[in-house]
Amino acid sequence: MDDEETLAAVNEQLERVGDYELYDDLGPVDSWEAFRELPFLTGKDLKADYDDHAPEGSLYDGAAMMCFTPLGDDLAPVFDTTADLEWQAEANARAFERAGIEAGDRVLNTFGYHTFGTGIIVQRGLEALGAEVIPAGPGESEQAAATVSEFDVDALVGNPSFALKVGDAGASVDTFVGAGEPFTSIPGMREQVKDALGADTAVDYFGTRQILPVAAETENEDGLYLLDDYALVEVVDPDTGELLPFGERGELVVTHLKKEGCPLVRYRTGDLAEWEQRDGEIVLPDGVIGRTDGRLKVKGVKLYPESLGTVLAGFDGLTGEFRLEVSRPESTDQIRLVVEGDADIDELAAAVKDRLLVAPNEVELVDDIDETGVVDERY
Known part of the structure; x- marks a missing residue:
């Protein structure tokens, strides 16, 4: 029409x-x-x-x-x-x-x-x-x-x-x-x-x-x-x-x-x-x-943490559990992503950047994650 x-x-x-x-x-x-x-x-x-x-x-x-x-x-x-x-x-x-x-x-x-x-x-x-x-x-x-x-x-x-x-x-x-x-x-x-x-x-x-x-x-x-x-x-x-x-x-x-x-x-x-x-x-x-829901503004970009679920589901070795940490140790936002399971870390980081439109500063894989969700330490 x-x-x-x-x-x-x-x-x-x-x-x-x-x-x-x-x-x-x-x-x-x-x-x-x-x-x-x-x-x-x-x-x-x-x-x-x-x-x-x-x-x-x-x-x-x-x-x-x-x-x-x-x-x-x-x-x-x-x-x-x-x-x-x-x-x-x-x-x-x-x-x-x-x-x-x-x-x-x-x-x-x-x-x-x-x-x-x-x-x-x-x-x-x-x-x-x-x-x-x-x-x-x-x-x-x-x-x-x-x-x-x-x-x-x-x-x-x-x-x-x-x-x-x-x-x-x-x-x-x-x-x-x-x-x-x-x-x-x-x-x-x-x-x-x-x-x-x-x-x-x-x-x-x-x-x-x-x-x-x-x-x-x-x-x-x-x-x-x-x-x-x-x-x-x-x-x-x-x-x-x-x-x-x-x-x-x-x-x-x-x-x-x-x-x-x-x-x-x-x-x-x-x-x-x-x-x-x-x-x-x-x-x-x-x-x-x-x-x-739960959106954040990080490095000047609107970031939607819930969209990570579809990214993680594309990796067979991941459980889907994650913790997204946002901090500002000096004057620049920092993103650290902790993910439960096993995957190629470079491929995972690239997929996360593509979905979030902003690259994480650090991606860590763990066998067992103790806390999930979003942790915003900037404020």
């Missing part, structure tokens, strides 16, 4: 949400500048709304399906109308088609069907594409592998970690679509999944239960392209809320363009990503690479 079409879709959505108490009549906007003056919506805002209008929240106005999503320490309801389910199915059908799944393909769906409802949302998208779906859910990997072999399954969709188990149990498919946990943001994970499944293609897919889908890779495996007629994405500075230019990384903010039940406008996801523009399309080249 071009800017004019997208702004028109934004105004249609603002009209849909106009009667909801949570939004207090946001009204139409006549420019992107005006749109970015609209307030952000946070998880804390949603939690307060559910508490004040228990149990459904003020965004409830009847639905065709109710599911749940984690929100803080609780589960919060998510509502979809009949129109929502149709819009989601259309968007997901396009995402799966671009990923390489074709009408007539037989697909094993290992996303969960209970509580969160991801499995049924994905199934509707596959059905809209014309694929044949086996609703397996995240059950026994050996049983899933047997089903793949016996019924000549073409594609597998689900969590990458479960796909590895299914592949190790002997399954082979042409195409894998992974979501629900870090995937291509972990160095080497795509290759591991492809090797395990004997797959020609393994692509990443991103969405939250409230906004599903947001972006997905094509069969070219070159980053996640936004589903820009279904959801509008911004990448903002998590401290100032200012829109960041392409090439920068920051917090993903997402707005529904087509949603009646639980519509979200300028919702701060807390997810960390970089964005870029290619031939008029917006891409998240590395998908979601971490969270913006």
